[in-house]
Amino acid sequence: METVIVVEGLVKTYNGELVLDHISLRVRKGESVGIAGPNGAGKSTLLRIIAGIEPYDDGIVQVKGSIGYVPQDIILLPWRTVRGNILLAAKIRGIPRLEAEKIVEAEAPRLGLEEYLDRYPKEISGGTRRKAQILMALALKPDILLLDEPFTGLDSSTIEALQETIRRLREEYGLTIVTVSHMMDELTSISDRLILLTYKPARIKAVVEL
Amino acid sequence: MEAFFNALNTLVQSISVLVWAIVLVMIFGVTSRKPPILVVTAATYPVLLSSLFGAVRSIDSRIMLLARSLGAGKWEELFYFVLPGTIPYLAAASRTAIGIALRISVVAEAFGSSGGVGYWLVFSYDYGYKEGVFAWALVLVVLMIAVDMLLLRPVERWSEKWKL
Ligand SMILES: Nc1ncnc2c1ncn2[C@@H]1O[C@H](COP(=O)(O)OP(=O)(O)OP(=O)(O)O)[C@@H](O)[C@H]1O
Numbered sequence: 001m002e003t004v005i006v007v008e009g010l011v012k013t014y015n016g017e018l019v020l021d022h023i024s025l026r027v028r029k030g031e032s033v034g035i036a037g038p039n040g041a042g043k044s045t046l047l048r049i050i051a052g053i054e055p056y057d058d059g060i061v062q063v064k065g066s067i068g069y070v071p072q073d074i075i076l077l078p079w080r081t082v083r084g085n086i087l088l089a090a091k092i093r094g095i096p097r098l099e100a101e102k103i104v105e106a107e108a109p110r111l112g113l114e115e116y117l118d119r120y121p122k123e124i125s126g127g128t129r130r131k132a133q134i135l136m137a138l139a140l141k142p143d144i145l146l147l148d149e150p151f152t153g154l155d156s157s158t159i160e161a162l163q164e165t166i167r168r169l170r171e172e173y174g175l176t177i178v179t180v181s182h183m184m185d186e187l188t189s190i191s192d193r194l195i196l197l198t199y200k201p202a203r204i205k206a207v208v209e210l
Numbered sequence: 211m212e213a214f215f216n217a218l219n220t221l222v223q224s225i226s227v228l229v230w231a232i233v234l235v236m237i238f239g240v241t242s243r244k245p246p247i248l249v250v251t252a253a254t255y256p257v258l259l260s261s262l263f264g265a266v267r268s269i270d271s272r273i274m275l276l277a278r279s280l281g282a283g284k285w286e287e288l289f290y291f292v293l294p295g296t297i298p299y300l301a302a303a304s305r306t307a308i309g310i311a312l313r314i315s316v317v318a319e320a321f322g323s324s325g326g327v328g329y330w331l332v333f334s335y336d337y338g339y340k341e342g343v344f345a346w347a348l349v350l351v352v353l354m355i356a357v358d359m360l361l362l363r364p365v366e367r368w369s370e371k372w373k374l
């Protein structure tokens with residue numbers, strides 16, 4: 001399969017401190033790759049760089065295809081409902097409204113989001129907000145899904161539903177998925193490959209084919 | 211941009227509202243409607259502008275991250291992500307600004323116009339109508355309370371929803 005993410009010798013520093021030290025990885029289309037490492041290792045930084053929203057110091061980062069990015073810190077516009085947030089995101093990405101609505105209709109029940117679609121972010125729980133953010137990324141019909149700690153704050157039945165959703169999306173759409181998490185078991189169950197990062201600075205410690 | 215407005219603010223604010231009223235009346239004449247409007251503008255826009263800048267600055271950087279991750283253009287960024295976030299701040303500032311505006315427009319009217327509460331207040335005073343002075347002062351107080359309670363406070367409360 002064709003390679004859709006190439007990271008080659010990536011170096012990132014914050015205020016002179018080395019955070020990512022020559023990270024290299026490749027992800028093929030339809031693959032699901034998990035990246036694990038201790039808190040503060042640089043997982044989120046790496047994902048933001050792949051998402052194209054964080055500058056880096058050196059190296060090559062190439063991404064082929066549109067991205068749906070789910071940040072570790074949930075960001076929803078407080079002045080729009082969950083549905084309003086999702087439809088705005090889709091609109092900005094140029095996804096026709098009907099198509100976005102169809103995805104919301106289909107996926108919201110599976111994530112247990114149905115009854116919260118018309119609520120404001122302030123009125124729903126943290127776990128529900130995370131699900132909303134995930135649904136928002138799905139509604140963008142991305143080629144590549146980048147998930148930063150997607151399981152945090154979710155109950156076990158929602159985690160299972162999310163894992164199921166991820167597996168299904170891969171089968172149905174050939175979606176490529178990169179998930180960053182410190183929750184190893186959950187990560188393992190959705191990944192074909194696990195990349196382990198060292199702590200300060202982050203280097204690739206091991207790659208495990210699952 | 212911000213530095214320019216700050217400099218302009220300092221200039222406008224360092225000169226008393228009273229002086230502005232007199233200067234503008236001299237320029238435009240007593241019957242013109244412009245002095246009250248201009249004086250009010252001069253007195254209130256610093257409040258609004260500084261709170262607008264404050265609001266834009268206080269916009270959560272994560273919101274801009276969301277805009278960027280979606281690939282929003284400059285106008286989309288402004289229209290969907292920045293401006294809505296400034297509304298609660300502007301609503302709060304408007305309450306202050308309108309309070310200032312009402313008080314100052316009375317001063318401006320007193321000097322240079324041929325109508326309005328300020329004009330009638332001074333008119334009554336000049337002709338020794340004690341009741342008139344009190345009546346117009348009362349009108350003024352009631353007007354300010356009414357505007358605040360019926361318009362500004364509900365708007366401010368409504369706009370809370372837009373806050374992070
Ligand atoms: N905007 C920033 N400015 C300065 N330093 C930063 C910034 N973002 C991250 N860092 C630093 O970079 C390092 C990696 O942070 P990052 O958030 O990528 O780690 P992480 O592996 O995602 O951690 P966690 O498991 O807690 O989410 C940390 O030492 C952090 O302090």
Ligand SMILES: [Mg+2]
Nearest residue numbers: 043044045072
């Ligand atoms: Mg992180």
